[in-house]
Amino acid sequence: MAELLLELRNLRKSFGGLVVTDDVSLDLRQGEIHALIGPNGAGKTTLIHQISGTLAPDSGHVIFAGEEVTRLSMARRARRGLARSFQITSIVAGFSAIENVALAVQARSGSSFRFFRPVGTEASLNGQAMEALAEVGLEHRAAAPAAVLSHGEKRQLELAIALAMQPRLLLLDEPLVGTGAEEAERLIRILGGLRARYGILLIEHDMPAVFALADRISVLAQGRVIATGTKDEIRANPIVRDAYLGEEEA
């Protein structure tokens, strides 16, 4: 069995009286795409927040590559190889596409306390940024201001930023949301190609995409993991059908 990349142990989180993460334990192996599905408001994004460090859990542990990271800041986790994308696109709108990606390259290569040399001319940063853009098929838009990219292109840019971090684990929060059929197909192909190099925790509502990509699937409902298993196990699971798949897969 491949190395355990991510392990969640008994995570709990509530907002006031609302329990959004209810004793969640999960694991993810190197080279695996583990999909996390569940109805709106199930607590998927909140879980990603706790893994990436945006939110602290009330209790429980996040173990990444064998080390406890529960108390580390988001930036430290990012530098250790935990990259995330956001459900609501989060890019630096005032930067060009390539500068958004180069920022991520810069974060892992050398000190950023350099004050005089114009960063725009650093060939190695730009070169690596360009590679990441090419990987998601956005190289022709490198110079475009991020603000003018189409919605689908912004999703691609988010993915390029995450790849440029050279992470070990990708946390992707609905990468396909709002993309057109053609763009979605392209993104699914890209994600499939990434499998070998990264572990991927994929949140997605697009069921055909999930069943095309995932090695394992966990189903979250009201903050609880109600099932984890292979595609076939999940398809066959009566509780899951009731709670979630029922209408969509029928």
Add this chain to the structure above:
Amino acid sequence: MRWRETAVPLAIFLALAAAPFLGFGQGHSLTLLARAMIFGMAAISLSLIVGGAGLISLGHAAMLGVGAYAVVVLDHARITEAWMVIPIAIAASAAFAAVTGAIAIRTSGVHFIMITLAFGQMAFFATSSLAIYGGDDGYTLYSRTELFGSRALEGRLFFHFTCLALLILCWGLVQALLLSRFGRVLRAISENETRARAVGFEPYRYRLVAYAIAGAIGGLAGVLLANGTEFVAPAYLTWQRSGDLLFMVILGGTAGPHGALMGALAFILIEEWLAHLTEHWRLIFGPLLILCVYFLRGGIAGLPRRG
């Protein structure tokens, strides 16, 4: 539109260099221009905090104050050599910024404004209580800062060009900073902090360094301010002065040091012009500034873009 960021400042620097020879060479004009240039430096340094780091400081006058009072303390000890005074003043203001910033930058938004205001007021009351340096009444320098023992800075024209040279230096420095690795991180943090964190940057460190650099430049402006008037008083550190500086930055536009430069010059010149027109100039100045800010969302620097 990168060219405008350099073309406009270069035009301003040329105009400032030519001004003494084009009818602005008398004492009063030179005093006014020196004042404009010194506040230009101060506004540029503040723009690094406001535009660069995305933080609104209402305590920036204290940075100038620390620089100016460093000159006073040294003057009192009969140390007036520029190569002593300037580094010490810069170090003092940078240290003041680093220490107060270390606390202030843990907050943001309104809290940051209030904490910088509070530190500014602390500095103000501290200088007021320095009886040895004149307390509230201020302190008159024995002499201007000397360059290798020479009294060159007392020459009006020499002082004018010293201010201009340092203004250009500060502008170039901040401009280079914003285009560097450090500046890129700073810009990313101010525009989308979550994104910057998500790729691995801790905003705190970068903001703190920017704050200390802004303090250092502010301190240098304070040295010139003290030299320009040969007098230093707690009035240099009032929160109203901090407010003026903030106004200059917002008036000019927070997109870069060129905005702050334009804002400072416009502020000082409009103030002077109105004061000539009427003794009730403050009644006009306030509303005028409000209108400027209201109608010029990108500041003066954003103006030509609309036209």
